[in-house]
Amino acid sequence: MSFDVLEKLEAKIQAAVDTISLLQMEVEELKEQNGRLGDENQQLKQQHDAWQERLKVLLGKIDQVEENV
Template structure:
């Protein structure tokens, strides 16, 4: 009888070890995914910053062209 209890206990221990091993593998996979996603976030942040600078530059160019156009229209009104 005690041998049966020992076998059941051994089976439960083995099951716990198997579960722990699977969870450790899952943790490693999630760490790898997390690392890849972190790199993607950094890349996207850099790209966003580049687009924001480009947008600001284009806005400045637009304002410069609007000012030039107003100046030309003002000269035409004088004529």
């Protein structure tokens, strides 16, 4: 009877080890994805800043035209 208990315990431990291994792989994949998304986010922020600057310049030109009219 104690042998059955040990076999069940061994099976549960193996299942836990397998689950932990899968979760560790998932964590690594998510870290890589997070890094890629962080890079993409930085690029989008730079594009956003560039567009804001262009809009400021254009609005400044419109203000100059309105002042001259």
